[in-house]
Amino acid sequence: MRHSTFKTALTDRTARHFIGVLFAATLLAVLCNQLFPADSALHVSSYTITLMGKYLCYALLALALDLVWGYCGILSLGHGAFFALGGYAMGMYLMRQIGDRGVYGNPTLPDFMVFLNWKELPWYWHGVDHFWFAALLILLVPGLLAFVFGWLAFRSRVTGVYLSIITQALTYALMLAFFRNELGFGGNNGLTDFKDLLGFSLQADSTRVGLLIASAVALAVAFVLCRWITGSKLGRVVLAVRDAESRARFVGYRTEHYKLWVFTVSAILAGIAGALYVPQVGIINPGEFSPLNSIELVVWVAVGGRATLYGAVIGAIVVNYGKTVFTGLMPEAWLFALGGLFVLVTVFMPQGLTGVVQQNWPKLKARLSRNTDQETSNDCA
Amino acid sequence: MTALDSLRETFRRDQVFDFMRQGTRPVLPGQVDAGKNILYLEDITVSFDGFKALNDLTLYIKTGELRCIIGPNGAGKSTMMDVITGKTRPDSGTCFFGQTLDLTRMSETDIATAGIGRKFQKPTVFPEHTAFENLELAMNAPKGAWHSLFSQLSGEQRDWIEQTLATVGLLDDRDKVAGLLSHGQKQWLEIGMVLMQKPQLLLVDEPIAGMTRQEVERTGELLKSLAGEHSVVVVEHDMEFIRSIASTVTVLHQGSVLAEGTMQQVQNDPKVIEVYLGE
Ligand SMILES: Nc1ncnc2c1ncn2[C@@H]1O[C@H](COP(=O)(O)OP(=O)(O)O)[C@@H](O)[C@H]1O
Ligand SMILES: [Mg+2]
Numbered sequence: 001m002r003h004s005t006f007k008t009a010l011t012d013r014t015a016r017h018f019i020g021v022l023f024a025a026t027l028l029a030v031l032c033n034q035l036f037p038a039d040s041a042l043h044v045s046s047y048t049i050t051l052m053g054k055y056l057c058y059a060l061l062a063l064a065l066d067l068v069w070g071y072c073g074i075l076s077l078g079h080g081a082f083f084a085l086g087g088y089a090m091g092m093y094l095m096r097q098i099g100d101r102g103v104y105g106n107p108t109l110p111d112f113m114v115f116l117n118w119k120e121l122p123w124y125w126h127g128v129d130h131f132w133f134a135a136l137l138i139l140l141v142p143g144l145l146a147f148v149f150g151w152l153a154f155r156s157r158v159t160g161v162y163l164s165i166i167t168q169a170l171t172y173a174l175m176l177a178f179f180r181n182e183l184g185f186g187g188n189n190g191l192t193d194f195k196d197l198l199g200f201s202l203q204a205d206s207t208r209v210g211l212l213i214a215s216a217v218a219l220a221v222a223f224v225l226c227r228w229i230t231g232s233k234l235g236r237v238v239l240a241v242r243d244a245e246s247r248a249r250f251v252g253y254r255t256e257h258y259k260l261w262v263f264t265v266s267a268i269l270a271g272i273a274g275a276l277y278v279p280q281v282g283i284i285n286p287g288e289f290s291p292l293n294s295i296e297l298v299v300w301v302a303v304g305g306r307a308t309l310y311g312a313v314i315g316a317i318v319v320n321y322g323k324t325v326f327t328g329l330m331p332e333a334w335l336f337a338l339g340g341l342f343v344l345v346t347v348f349m350p351q352g353l354t355g356v357v358q359q360n361w362p363k364l365k366a367r368l369s370r371n372t373d374q375e376t377s378n379d380c381a
Numbered sequence: 382m383t384a385l386d387s388l389r390e391t392f393r394r395d396q397v398f399d400f401m402r403q404g405t406r407p408v409l410p411g412q413v414d415a416g417k418n419i420l421y422l423e424d425i426t427v428s429f430d431g432f433k434a435l436n437d438l439t440l441y442i443k444t445g446e447l448r449c450i451i452g453p454n455g456a457g458k459s460t461m462m463d464v465i466t467g468k469t470r471p472d473s474g475t476c477f478f479g480q481t482l483d484l485t486r487m488s489e490t491d492i493a494t495a496g497i498g499r500k501f502q503k504p505t506v507f508p509e510h511t512a513f514e515n516l517e518l519a520m521n522a523p524k525g526a527w528h529s530l531f532s533q534l535s536g537e538q539r540d541w542i543e544q545t546l547a548t549v550g551l552l553d554d555r556d557k558v559a560g561l562l563s564h565g566q567k568q569w570l571e572i573g574m575v576l577m578q579k580p581q582l583l584l585v586d587e588p589i590a591g592m593t594r595q596e597v598e599r600t601g602e603l604l605k606s607l608a609g610e611h612s613v614v615v616v617e618h619d620m621e622f623i624r625s626i627a628s629t630v631t632v633l634h635q636g637s638v639l640a641e642g643t644m645q646q647v648q649n650d651p652k653v654i655e656v657y658l659g660e
Contacts (some may be wrong), residue, residue, distance in 0.1 A: 155450040234529035252493035
């Protein structure tokens with residue numbers, strides 16, 4: 001049994017292993033990118049660095065979903081919306097950084113606004129040229145939306161499939177809204193042609209490396225935070241709400257407050273993931289709100305295994321690596337593969353990859369130790 | 382009492398001006414103002430699709446008493462508990478906890494916090510938590526989300542949990558996941574959870590289902606020992622068990638009270654013999 005504080009969450013074994021592997025992989029990639037020349041066999045290309053960074057953002061998003069789905073039993077099919085909102089907030093900042101380097105050379109108005117014949121900046125675009133303000137929006141916008149949405153939904157005791165459907169409707173509605181030019185976020189083209197972030201050129205290798213490291217750090221911090229939450233009494237209440245919500249109420253917990261708390265924290269993490277993602281891929285458009293994205297996200301977590309945290313991270317990386325390889329071979333079949341994967345996992349591996357490993361771990365361990373025993377007895381003989 | 386205190390007492394709004402009481406809202410949230418009776422159910426009617434599960438039920442529970450409720454299946458015993466705990470809202474009637482808490486207007490959570498603990502007919506524990514954690518979660522302690530994030534068990538709280546584990550005979554299984562406990566053990570764990578809430582009123586729905594003889598005896602002892610300090614309402618089928626914890630018995634039939642009195646009186650009541658004992 002864990003009775004976590006932030007400090008114990010930081011130093012417990014799972015967190016140490018997780019952070020160790022994460023930083024080792026990141027460091028290795030960065031060193032191979034920086035130290036070896038491009039024609040060396042050991043060279044890691046900038047493309048790969050960015051790809052890794054992207055995967056880590058997905059992993060952070062999956063972690064956020066695991067917190068609400070795996071631990072609290074809220075199957076959100078709209079978590080992509082929080083990711084996209086964080087992304088848009090970052091995109092607005094990057095847009096303002098372009099300044100007069102855009103196609104139309106307008107010092108304040110982004111290109112798409114000039115194109116639409118807008119004369120001045122809409123009120124909600126003010127302030128985002130300051131990074132601190134954009135950072136605040138990255139946290140506040142997804143957090144606030146989740147808070148309001150969750151407050152309405154959980155207070156009315158919307159649960160199960162109904163909740164899943166309205167979260168899906170939420171992201172769909174946002175997608176339709178962001179497609180409109182009048183909304184002032186670049187319509188279907190979204191925000192793109194970014195130049196630099198905090199003064200660093202987004203085209204530079206060093207910036208890409210920096211973004212990868214930032215993504216790894218964000219993932220590590222989020223992981224420790226989630227370990228803390230799930231190991232605390234709050235985490236135990238949340239699990240109780242998942243397994244027997246009405247019992248939790250009769251014991252005296254306002255279960256809707258707990259759900260709201262977790263949902264909001266999760267949305268903020270998703271927003272941070274989106275914000276780190278956008279400068280690495282160089283674009284954010286309404287497609288990120290697509291319901292399909294949120295569903296894919298659910299598949300990552302299901303594949304990796306729910307309610308373990310690292311399972312979600314592993315699932316996100318494995319499925320997305322698979323997607324990268326697969327879409328290179330036959331892009332049109334990806335959706336079928338994804339659907340098939342989901343069915344397979346649901347039917348044959350309800351606990352996901354980590355569940356399979358955990359179940360077989362004692363056997364594996366026994367076999368390993370038997371082998372070593374034999375070796376030692378051989379040595380003796 | 383100093384003169385100042387008595388002056389203040391004289392000017393307490395809630396006592397001086399009745400209209401300041403804001404209808405039937407609690408005077409002090411969560412504070413039970415129990416006199417002779419702790420629970421008042423009056424003219425409660427609950428219908429499901431026209432079928433009256435409770436029909437003008439009127440029932441009072443005295444402070445500190447151990448009351449047994451019996452009645453054939455479908456008599457409305459569990460539904461009555463649903464009404465008291467806020468799970469079901471009555472179509473009509475009033476339901477007061479103490480003098481001032483109108484249970485029909487309070488949420489399940491508020492009712493639990495005010496001091497009513499319930500063991501369900503079907504044992505409901507948190508299946509993925511250990512026995513210890515189940516009791517920790519049920520513990521009478523601040524229940525806010527932020528508070529829970531930072532809360533750590535104190536030594537006293539740990540002792541208290543262990544004491545309760547011992548009371549319900551689960552000390553050896555403290556680290557066992559509740560879902561893996563036997564049916565009888567789950568019943569006990571749930572009773573333990575109710576105890577951890579430090580309620581003033583315990584509602585215990587069919588506590589001995591799935592228990593062995595010895596376990597039944599211990600449960601009887603436990604319930605008897607709780608009365609006095611707590612008020613206890615036990616719903617049971619098992620006549621022998623009821624007799625063993627001998628107390629006031631209320632017979633429910635078709636959603637209303639058929640008879641009330643000692644076991645002796647009730648057993649000799651012709652109406653009761655006809656509908657229940659006679660079958
Ligand atoms: N949620 C419900 N919907 C419809 N009928 C119900 C519901 N709950 C209870 N009932 C009916 O009300 C009657 C009383 O049930 P209950 O209170 O569980 O009886 P018991 O005295 O056996 O505990 C039964 O006939 C039952 O079928
Ligand atoms: Mg019943």
